[in-house]
Amino acid sequence: MQPAVRLEQVRKTFGDVVAVAGVDLEIRQGEFFSLLGPSGCGKTTCLRMIAGFEEPTAGRILLQGQDVSRLPAYERDVNTVFQDYALFPHMTVYDNVEYGLKVKGIGASERRRRVADALAMMRLDRLERRKPGELSGGQRQRVALARALINQPRVLLLDEPLGALDLKLRQTMQIELKTLQERLSMTFLYVTHDQEEALTMSDRLAVMNQGRVEQVGTPAEVYENPATGFVAGFVGASNVLAGDAAGAVTGSAAAFTIRPEKIRLAPLDETPTAVESSAAGVVREVVYVGAFTRYTVDLDGGGELVVMQQNLTMSSMEVLQARGQRVRLIWDRQHNRAIGGSVQEQREEER
Amino acid sequence: MSVRQRVIEPRSVQLGMRVVTLLVLLFLYVPLLVIFVYAFNPERSQAWPLPGLSTRWFVATWNNLEVRSALVTSLKAGLGATSIALLLGSLAAFAIHRFRFFGREAISFFLILPLALPGIVTGMALNSAINIGGQVIGLSFSLWTIIIGHATFCVVVVYNNVIARLRRTSGSLVEASMDLGADGWQTFRFVILPNISTALLAGGLLAFALSFDEIIVTNFTSGSEITLPKWIFNNLRLPNQRPVVNVVASVVILASFIPVYIAQRLTQEQPVRAAEQAETEPALQAVAAS
Numbered sequence: 059m060q061p062a063v064r065l066e067q068v069r070k071t072f073g074d075v076v077a078v079a080g081v082d083l084e085i086r087q088g089e090f091f092s093l094l095g096p097s098g099c100g101k102t103t104c105l106r107m108i109a110g111f112e113e114p115t116a117g118r119i120l121l122q123g124q125d126v127s128r129l130p131a132y133e134r135d136v137n138t139v140f141q142d143y144a145l146f147p148h149m150t151v152y153d154n155v156e157y158g159l160k161v162k163g164i165g166a167s168e169r170r171r172r173v174a175d176a177l178a179m180m181r182l183d184r185l186e187r188r189k190p191g192e193l194s195g196g197q198r199q200r201v202a203l204a205r206a207l208i209n210q211p212r213v214l215l216l217d218e219p220l221g222a223l224d225l226k227l228r229q230t231m232q233i234e235l236k237t238l239q240e241r242l243s244m245t246f247l248y249v250t251h252d253q254e255e256a257l258t259m260s261d262r263l264a265v266m267n268q269g270r271v272e273q274v275g276t277p278a279e280v281y282e283n284p285a286t287g288f289v290a291g292f293v294g295a296s297n298v299l300a301g302d303a304a305g306a307v308t309g310s311a312a313a314f315t316i317r318p319e320k321i322r323l324a325p326l327d328e329t330p331t332a333v334e335s336s337a338a339g340v341v342r343e344v345v346y347v348g349a350f351t352r353y354t355v356d357l358d359g360g361g362e363l364v365v366m367q368q369n370l371t372m373s374s375m376e377v378l379q380a381r382g383q384r385v386r387l388i389w390d391r392q393h394n395r396a397i398g399g400s401v402q403e404q405r406e407e408e409r
Numbered sequence: 410m411s412v413r414q415r416v417i418e419p420r421s422v423q424l425g426m427r428v429v430t431l432l433v434l435l436f437l438y439v440p441l442l443v444i445f446v447y448a449f450n451p452e453r454s455q456a457w458p459l460p461g462l463s464t465r466w467f468v469a470t471w472n473n474l475e476v477r478s479a480l481v482t483s484l485k486a487g488l489g490a491t492s493i494a495l496l497l498g499s500l501a502a503f504a505i506h507r508f509r510f511f512g513r514e515a516i517s518f519f520l521i522l523p524l525a526l527p528g529i530v531t532g533m534a535l536n537s538a539i540n541i542g543g544q545v546i547g548l549s550f551s552l553w554t555i556i557i558g559h560a561t562f563c564v565v566v567v568y569n570n571v572i573a574r575l576r577r578t579s580g581s582l583v584e585a586s587m588d589l590g591a592d593g594w595q596t597f598r599f600v601i602l603p604n605i606s607t608a609l610l611a612g613g614l615l616a617f618a619l620s621f622d623e624i625i626v627t628n629f630t631s632g633s634e635i636t637l638p639k640w641i642f643n644n645l646r647l648p649n650q651r652p653v654v655n656v657v658a659s660v661v662i663l664a665s666f667i668p669v670y671i672a673q674r675l676t677q678e679q680p681v682r683a684a685e686q687a688e689t690e691p692a693l694q695a696v697a698a699s
Contacts, residue, residue, distance in 0.1 A: 111584050131587040138588045144581035148603045158589035161599070209590060 060123040062087050062213050062245040063108060068117035070103050077103040079269035080117070085213070085247060090239050092248045092256040095266035096292065101249045104266075105215050108247065110134045122212055132161075137206040138215040142222070143198045145190035151201050152177070152186040158209040172208060180204040196227050203238070213245045220255065232259055253293045257281060265289045287397050290315035297321075297363045298397070306359020307337050313397050318366040320393040323353060324386045336388045337363065341380045351377045355387060363387055441662055448655040455651060466652040476657055479640040485552055486627075486636060487620040490559035494616040497560070498567025499609060506575040524565045531561055532629030539630065550632020558630035559620040566619060567612035570676065574608035611675040614668035622665050637661055 063085040070078040078100040085091045093101035106112045108119055110131030119127045126134050137158070145154050155176055159169045177183045180200040190198055199219060206214060216235075220228045236259045239246045250256050256263045257277040264274045265288070273285040284290035287298045300313035308314065316335075330336040342362070343354040351372070353365045365387060369377065418426075447455060451463035470476055505517050523531060535558050542548030582604070586596040624638040631639065641657055644650040
């Protein structure tokens, strides 16, 4: 089967600024695919090139095997849910949703039927006479979705659509979006900087950094086996040890990552078993987060590790006393992940 | 937009501010009111108090052919200047808003400048330009030169109103429209035009009001054509004509007041996400500066 979207060596520069530095991607039919990355990584530019708002400087964009790189937005079979929703302020909810059908010259009776279906699907039937200014954030979101879905696009593009909503509503909408996507079995391309959002909703995701794709995979693959230091740091919290600091733990200078929740805080004199790694150090910082506590430990062998411990029995008073203590960190060796690539780069960026 | 803090003033300050406000308003409007009252004077000579009220000078004015022809000239000049202003002003606003090009800021500045230039300078300059034009391409002083003269400052008014509206209209609206399958023309027709229509109307009304009572530039560009303000100016010193002048002046005041009032109402209405509109449209700034 043809991929729904295919990017071949796509580049985009704005003057001297390289926004997208040669991206290859394949998004399969009917999958929920996310582009995840920090702001300025080129994810939104990629989306805008697929939508037709930007022309790639080099490379090709194919929709269902057809090269659309030079087609204007209105001739592409994709629709977009914008970050600010971009609802037409002078039109009612009904007119907003109907717009795509109207400009495509669909007959009046079919328009009525399809708009009614879309409004019902997004539970907007009671609001159809309202103007966007009279709606709540969540309602506007649903209007934006109904409007984008009315043309039955091959791919629905979503540009951080949940960014403006509060946490609770965002979580509800995440589930709604995923359910909707499965029900329609439509290809969704979702752009976000929120790693939790990307992990929860996506079938697969691409992690982007500085205009490049660092890794493509399922949420579990990306989380469990980060391909680069950047991915390890960006998707979930992660520790990266390299050089001497890595050598002090594993005996090899090769860089590796270890997730904070895999590490156990132990008394200094505990001996690790044969399958475990360990490192001694001093607790520099303790952050009590309610359900768990985050400890930052300066290692004797150089570098630092962040450890997350569930607060099984300890109170906030007790955990805070750990500051300044010497401790031993122990974890199962199989959780160490060797990484290549941009460790150094990633470190510098953090500063 | 931050919510304006309500400062609690002592009573005496509150009272003082009210008195000052009232005095300023009286200072501005009492002279206009006097003209209105005198327009209903039954006598030819002006004396206070009025011996009675009469509309005889309204009838006399209506039947005065000079006044009628001046009114027609003023209306034609106003409509002509407004049409040019709507066309050029909105096109300039679209260009400046939509495209980034070399000299963009400069063009924006030079479009607004005529508003601040003293009318007498604009008038002089146009006058000599028309004289030279007369020698070179046979241009002569006429209704058209009045229209061109008025257009110099009317374009700004429309430009300012339209660009302010475009700036507060989200750019993603255009993208959303294209995304949903609308081509450039459909996007203009269904999305851009409805969003700027009140700004266009307001700009047009203000341009008309500016043109209708303009005299300085008109004096330099009209040649022998007589507009209503010019007629007033020419007849002000003739005691015989005084009652008719009062009536004409009252009409000019009304003809300026109504469009400005409507224009202000139009630009106050906030169809695009009210909370985000820090920028007030410059409708009345324009009038104030001219």
